[in-house]
Amino acid sequence: xxxxxxxxxxxxxxxxxxxxxxxxxxxxFAIYAAFVLLPMAISVYYSLLNWDGIGQASFAGxxxxxxxxxxxxxxxxxxxxxxxxxxxxxxPVVLGLLxxxxxxxxxxxxxxxxxxxxLFIPQVIPxxxxxxxxxxxxxxxxxxxxxxxxxxxxxxTRGWLGDxxxxxxxxxxxxxxxxxxxxxxxxxxxxAKIDPALYEAAxxxxxxxxxxxxxxxxPSLRPEIGVCITVTIIQALSSFDVVYVSTGGGPGIExxxxxxxxxxxxxxxxxxxxxxxxxxxxxILVLVCIxxxxxxxxxxx
Amino acid sequence: MNHWLRNPWIGRGLIVLLMAITLxxxxxxxxxxxxxxxxxPVGLSWPSDPQWGNFARxxxxxxxxxxxxxxxxxxxxxxxxxxxxxCLAGFGLSKLVxxxxxxxxLVFVLGLTLPFESIITPLYYxxxxxxxxxxxxxxxxxxxxxxxxxxxxxxxxHFIGVPKDLSEAAQLDGADSWRExxxxxxxxxxxxVMSLSILLFxxxxxxxxxxxxLVQDPTKRTVAGALGAFQGQWGTxxxxxxxxxxxxxxxxxxLFLIFQRQFxxxxxxxxxxx
Numbered sequence: 293x294x295x296x297x298x299x300x301x302x303x304x305x306x307x308x309x310x311x312x313x314x315x316x317x318x319x320x321f322a323i324y325a326a327f328v329l330l331p332m333a334i335s336v337y338y339s340l341l342n343w344d345g346i347g348q349a350s351f352a353g354x355x356x357x358x359x360x361x362x363x364x365x366x367x368x369x370x371x372x373x374x375x376x377x378x379x380x381x382x383x384p385v386v387l388g389l390l391x392x393x394x395x396x397x398x399x400x401x402x403x404x405x406x407x408x409x410x411l412f413i414p415q416v417i418p419x420x421x422x423x424x425x426x427x428x429x430x431x432x433x434x435x436x437x438x439x440x441x442x443x444x445x446x447x448x449t450r451g452w453l454g455d456x457x458x459x460x461x462x463x464x465x466x467x468x469x470x471x472x473x474x475x476x477x478x479x480x481x482x483x484a485k486i487d488p489a490l491y492e493a494a495x496x497x498x499x500x501x502x503x504x505x506x507x508x509x510x511p512s513l514r515p516e517i518g519v520c521i522t523v524t525i526i527q528a529l530s531s532f533d534v535v536y537v538s539t540g541g542g543p544g545i546e547x548x549x550x551x552x553x554x555x556x557x558x559x560x561x562x563x564x565x566x567x568x569x570x571x572x573x574x575x576i577l578v579l580v581c582i583x584x585x586x587x588x589x590x591x592x593x
Numbered sequence: 594m595n596h597w598l599r600n601p602w603i604g605r606g607l608i609v610l611l612m613a614i615t616l617x618x619x620x621x622x623x624x625x626x627x628x629x630x631x632x633x634p635v636g637l638s639w640p641s642d643p644q645w646g647n648f649a650r651x652x653x654x655x656x657x658x659x660x661x662x663x664x665x666x667x668x669x670x671x672x673x674x675x676x677x678x679x680c681l682a683g684f685g686l687s688k689l690v691x692x693x694x695x696x697x698x699l700v701f702v703l704g705l706t707l708p709f710e711s712i713i714t715p716l717y718y719x720x721x722x723x724x725x726x727x728x729x730x731x732x733x734x735x736x737x738x739x740x741x742x743x744x745x746x747x748x749x750x751h752f753i754g755v756p757k758d759l760s761e762a763a764q765l766d767g768a769d770s771w772r773e774x775x776x777x778x779x780x781x782x783x784x785x786v787m788s789l790s791i792l793l794f795x796x797x798x799x800x801x802x803x804x805x806x807l808v809q810d811p812t813k814r815t816v817a818g819a820l821g822a823f824q825g826q827w828g829t830x831x832x833x834x835x836x837x838x839x840x841x842x843x844x845x846x847x848l849f850l851i852f853q854r855q856f857x858x859x860x861x862x863x864x865x866x867x
Contacts, residue, residue: 309688312770316685317697320678320741327716327738328704334715345718391611395604403605409853410612413619415860416849417842418799418817424824424838425618428625428831435621438636473615477857478864501596516865523864530708533801533817537824551710551802558714559806571711578706 332575338568345564356569365545366553366570370577372460373529373549377581379464380471380528385520388475393501393509396483411473419470423537426466427453430538453539459546466534471527475520482516483509518589522582529578550574619839626836634831644832651837654827659812660819661844663729664798667815670733672793675740676786682741683748684774687755698749704742709802720807731807732815736800740793747863751785752778788859791852798845816841 339356343349360366399407414422429435430452437449452462486508494504532551535541541548541556548556550570558567597603620637627643628634630650651657686698716735717726725731755778763773779786797815804818811822820841827833849856 309770313685313688316681316688316770316774320682320701320745321697323678323734323738324701324704324741324745325738327719327735328707328712328741329700331712331715331719332707334719335712338715391607395608398601398604398608405853407608407612408857409850410615412853412857412860413615413846413849416795416845416856418801418820418845420799420801420817420820420824421838421842422618424820424834425622428835429618429621431831433633433635435617435636469614469618472611474860474864476611478861481861501599519865526706526708530710532710536801536805537821551708554710554713555802555806558717564714567714571708571714574708575711578708582706 335568335571338564339572341565343564344562345558346562349565352565356565357573359566360569360573369545369548369550369553370573372545372547373531373577375460376464376467376528376531376549377525379461380467380531381521381524383468384472384475384524385517387472388479388520389505389510389513389517392476392479392483393505396480396509399480399484408477411477413473414470415474419533420537422466422470423534426462426469426534427538430462453547454543456543456546459539459543463535463538463547466538467524467528467531470534471524475524478516478520479513482513486512514589518585521585521589525581525585526578529574529581622835622839625831626839628832630832631830632832647832647836648840651827651833652840654833655819655823655837656812657837657840660814660816660841663813663819664816667729667732667736668794668797670729671736671740671797672790675737675744675793676790678737679741679744679748679789680779680782680786681774682745683750684752684778686745686749687752688770701742701745704739705746707739707742709739713802713806716803717806726807727809727813729808729813732800732803735803735807736797740796743863744789744793747789748782748785751782755781787855788862791856791859792863795845795856816844 340352340354341349342352342355360370398404431437432449432451436452440446440448450458453459455462490508490512491504494508499507530551531549532555535547535549535552536555539547541552551574554567554570554574557563557570617637624637624639625634626647627640627645629640629642629644630647634640682701686701720726720731720735725734759777759781760773763777768776799817800815801817801821804814805821808814808818811819814822820838823837823841824834827837
């Protein structure tokens with residue numbers, strides 16, 4: 293990003309230009325303030341209250357935050373979101389890196405276009421549709437079990453989304469399905485920008501594919517990896533749609549994520565204060581996870 | 594001397610496998626959608642007597658026509674306004690780059706990582722206080738605000754990249770900022786505006802949380818939100834549910850296939866900048 297000083301123009305005094313700039317910014321700022329900044333502030337305010345959304349509210353101090361950080365159910369729910377990071381972030385990024393470096397020379401021409409198009413479809417459809425498609429895949433009579441039967445693993449078949457041990461990984465893999473294509477294509481684009489001379493040099497030095505990956509591909513892809521991690525962590529921590537339609541958070545609270553719990557606390561259990569406190573905590577958790585990634589992977593300029 | 598991993602067929606095989614896994618859920622939905630309504634289909638199997646009529650029935654019982662129209666109205670309310678406001682603010686912010694005033698830009702960027710769920714509770718009470726609950730404005734107005742961080746960030750990045758000489762030349766010709774913006778800057782911003790419009794269209798069309806919380810009537814929701822209601826009502830009729838879901842995801846997929854170059858580049862850039 294280039295930041296240059298504004299030019300001093302004798303005909304338009306600085307103050308006038310600044311006033312004009314404010315005029316340009318005002319509409320966007322007003323709507324942003326009204327529907328994001330104000331609710332953010334109200335969220336913090338609500339989080340200090342005991343309120344059922346209807347009757348008289350009473351001041352609760354930090355007790356809602358205390359509950360978020362000590363209640364075993366809420367802790368498990370926050371933990372679920374972090375477990376989703378494995379499937380939303382770690383798997384797509386690692387697999388994406390490996391696949392991208394194997395296919396790096398084959399994404400040109402018509403084959404490349406077809407590949408890009410198909411791998412992008414999960415990005416275009418509503419997540420709700422992905423959730424519905426996969427609940428059917430995971431159904432007891434669905435494709436996953438059909439496949440297991442086909443390869444002789446009958447004993448592994450189960451209703452995946454209703455299983456206490458496998459529901460969360462199953463939901464997580466829906467995220468993998470949605471995000472792998474995006475990560476892969478981001479990484480392939482990044483690899484295309486690497487100077488081919490580096491690969492030639494590695495080849496002349498007799499590097500194995502692994503060494504090539506380790507010393508040429510990986511270091512050059514730092515910014516793209518940063519982008520993948522950032523985007524997917526945000527999706528994991530703030531997931532809602534997929535869980536809402538595929539499991540509704542069950543069985544028990546095995547797949548409940550903070551987004552779903554906020555919705556439930558605020559609109560079903562009428563615990564507005566606690567819901568808001570969880571919202572504030574979620575907002576902070578996302579920032580705490582994202583900022584180090586940004587800091588570690590940004591390009592040195 | 595060639596390592597086996599360099600064999601092009603390994604890469605090609607991997608890609609084909611990946612494409613198959615990507616398409617599998619859609620095929621599985623299609624095969625279920627063609628089973629007789631009310632029955633319980635089994636996995637991936639082409640039905641002996643495909644019931645294409647399920648699509649027509651799903652279209653009818655879910656009031657799809659109304660739902661699509663509603664989504665279009667919401668998109669029409671959100672996308673053009675959001676783009677214009679973002680262009681204005683992006684341009685304004687690109688002029689306010691000196692030291693102290695940068696905080697204003699940072700305030701916008703602050704919203705980039707905000708999970709919508711974090712403010713959905715106060716939004717509900719705010720929209721209720723405005724008397725807009727159960728109207729399309731309950732979705733349109735909050736989305737305009739929620740899209741501002743990304744949109745403003747996006748357009749500012751564009752305007753910052755425009756050579757300064759251009760703006761100086763315009764000012765020497767006596768154009769004020771307003772004229773410069775419309776006559777010189779906006780025509781140049783077309784590609785960025787296009788990409789932003791595509792992204793905002795997709796996000797709006799696929800928006801789920803806001804309609805579920807703020808609008809009860811499925812015919813006033815976005816298509817994605819309505820799909821949630823459809824699932825609640827018809828979730829036990831797998832063929833009908835699958836047919837309905839396929840209809841609902843068809844418009845964006847068709848648009849995507851037509852404009853795939855623009856979509857892919859918008860989504861890739863969108864990820865990089867977001």
